[in-house]
Amino acid sequence: MKDPQRIAEALYDRTARMARVGGWGLDLRTGEQIWSDEVCRIFGVPPGYRPTQAQSRQFLAPDTLQMMEALIHEGMAQGKPWDVEMPIITAQNKRLWVRSIGEVVFEDGKPIGLVGATQDITEQIEHRAELAREQSLRRQLEQRAAELNALLTERSDMLVVLAHEVRQPLHNASAALQSAQAALANVDEKVATPRLARAQSVLTQVMAGLDNTLAAAALLAHGTPIGMGDADVDTLVAVAIGDMAQADRSRIVVRRHTHVRTALMDMSLMRLALRNLLSNALKYGNPSAPVVVSLADSEEPLGLLIDVSDTGPEIGAALLPTLFQRSVRDRHHHGAPVGMGLGLYIVRRVMELHGGRAELACNGPETVTMRLLLPAST
Numbered sequence: 001m002k003d004p005q006r007i008a009e010a011l012y013d014r015t016a017r018m019a020r021v022g023g024w025g026l027d028l029r030t031g032e033q034i035w036s037d038e039v040c041r042i043f044g045v046p047p048g049y050r051p052t053q054a055q056s057r058q059f060l061a062p063d064t065l066q067m068m069e070a071l072i073h074e075g076m077a078q079g080k081p082w083d084v085e086m087p088i089i090t091a092q093n094k095r096l097w098v099r100s101i102g103e104v105v106f107e108d109g110k111p112i113g114l115v116g117a118t119q120d121i122t123e124q125i126e127h128r129a130e131l132a133r134e135q136s137l138r139r140q141l142e143q144r145a146a147e148l149n150a151l152l153t154e155r156s157d158m159l160v161v162l163a164h165e166v167r168q169p170l171h172n173a174s175a176a177l178q179s180a181q182a183a184l185a186n187v188d189e190k191v192a193t194p195r196l197a198r199a200q201s202v203l204t205q206v207m208a209g210l211d212n213t214l215a216a217a218a219l220l221a222h223g224t225p226i227g228m229g230d231a232d233v234d235t236l237v238a239v240a241i242g243d244m245a246q247a248d249r250s251r252i253v254v255r256r257h258t259h260v261r262t263a264l265m266d267m268s269l270m271r272l273a274l275r276n277l278l279s280n281a282l283k284y285g286n287p288s289a290p291v292v293v294s295l296a297d298s299e300e301p302l303g304l305l306i307d308v309s310d311t312g313p314e315i316g317a318a319l320l321p322t323l324f325q326r327s328v329r330d331r332h333h334h335g336a337p338v339g340m341g342l343g344l345y346i347v348r349r350v351m352e353l354h355g356g357r358a359e360l361a362c363n364g365p366e367t368v369t370m371r372l373l374l375p376a377s378t
Contacts, residue, residue, distance in 0.1 A: 021119035026053075028113050042098065042120045044090035059088050068100075075104040076111045085121060097125040178246065204245045226269060226353050230262040233304065237293055240274040248282045251289075257296040263304050263374055265354060270374070273350040273358070276343040277308040277370045284368070285310030303375040307361060314363050324348035324358060347372070 022038030033056060037047040043059055045051075057065055064086045071082040081103035088096050102116025241252050274293075281291040289311040296305045315323065326345040344358070347370075351358045355375050362369035 020121075021117055023117050024115070026114040028111055039118050042090075042096065042118060043088065044092045044094065059090070061087060061089065064088070071102075072104070072114065075102070075114075079104060079106065085125070096120060096122045098122075204243075226266045228264050228266050228354070231265050231267045231270070233261060233263055233295060236263075236265070236267060236270055236274065237295070237306075240271050240278055241293075243271070243275045244278055244282060251282060251285075251287075251291055252278065252293060253290045254293045255295070257294060258304065260295070260297065260304055264377065265374060269350045269353065270372075273347045273372060274306065274308070276347050277372070280343060280370070281308050281310035281312070281368075284312035286312060298373055298375075301373075301375050302377075303356065303373055306372040306374065307369050308371075309362070309367055309369040311366055312368055314365050314368060315360065320360070320363075323360060344370075 020038070020042070022036035022040075022042065024036065024039050025034045026032070031053055033051055033053070035043070035045075035049060035051070040047050040049045043049075060068065067084070067086065071084065074080050075082065081101070083099070083101045085097060085099050088098050090096060097120075099119040099121045100116060101118075102114055104111045105113040105115055237254055241249055241254075244252065278291065278293070285291055292307075292309045294305075294307040294309070296307070297303075298305045324344045324347065326342060347358045351372055351374070355377075356373045359371050359373070360369070361371035
């Protein structure tokens with residue numbers, strides 16, 4: 001049977017190792033110091049090491065040594081114990097953090113020794129530092145988020161101002177041109193009427209480009225669900241066609257293959273998406289051929305399909321992977337004006353906000369069909 005004292009010593013040693021804490025003592029009369037094995041391990045010296053006072057001071061940085069001497073002096077004068085956290089430098093020149101607890105031992109009112117405990121708290125200190133860094137980073141991120149939110153709010157306000165200050169005068173100018181064109185047509189003015197028609201077409205393109213720019217900025221910042229309700233599908237198609245230049249409206253043919261009359265949508269956003277598809281089809285399609293809008297049912301998922309088909313050139317293979325991204329402009333068109341590449345990007349984003357999708361349904365040499373899938377529920 002093992003010696004109970006040895007068992008107790010082994011248990012004490014294991015406990016000290018697990019807690020990383022050891023005891024020490026200093027006899028002020030003889031200057032002799034005693035360190036437990038765990039204190040020796042903390043300072044990186046062999047078990048049983050007994051340093052002189054000069055040697056023990058070498059484990060402390062100058063400012064730490066000055067602090068400890070002040071605490072010991074206060075303990076001798078007032079009997080006050082100490083409990084501090086401080087850095088040390090081990091025998092291997094490794095920097096650690098320890099918790100030092102100590103007090104002065106008195107005999108007949110005179111200090112005769114110091115006793116205490118030392119615990120390695122390096123991991124706790126590092127954890128605290130990491131936690132402080134994370135908290136600092138979180139505060140910085142929160143501040144940055146608040147700044148970005150303020151910037152987005154300011155940008156939204158500017159978009160409202162821009163919409164009012166720029167779009168409304170353009171609409172007024174468009175209405176005035178349409179009125180002048182109609183008046184001149186009644187008096188058979190053959191020179192001015194085509195020029196007014198051309199001016200009307202250019203103005204329509206400018207308004208469409210402005211609408212797309214404003215819509216792209218708004219959709220990029222969209223962080224909340226859109227407001228949707230039951231809207232009349234025929235009205236949607238009619239207002240989108242009405243956004244086209246007057247000379248182009250007669251080219252658009254609507255074909256119904258569904259009995260659906262209403263669908264869940266944000267009417268203004270869906271109008272913008274359909275208008276962009278119609279504008280592209282009119283621009284790239286054969287001027288002598290119709291642009292067809294087809295309305296049909298979707299079985300999987302349940303919803304409404306809106307196809308816009310033209311007879312223009314097929315879309316190049318190099319363009320297909322990025323067709324619905326921003327700044328995609330070229331479709332191998334024949335003299336059609338090049339925009340900012342926002343149209344199909346806006347179409348995709350609008351459909352994503354509706355829980356649906358936009359896709360190229362047909363890409364042939366004689367027919368190009370863009371499809372909108374508007375689900376029955378999001």
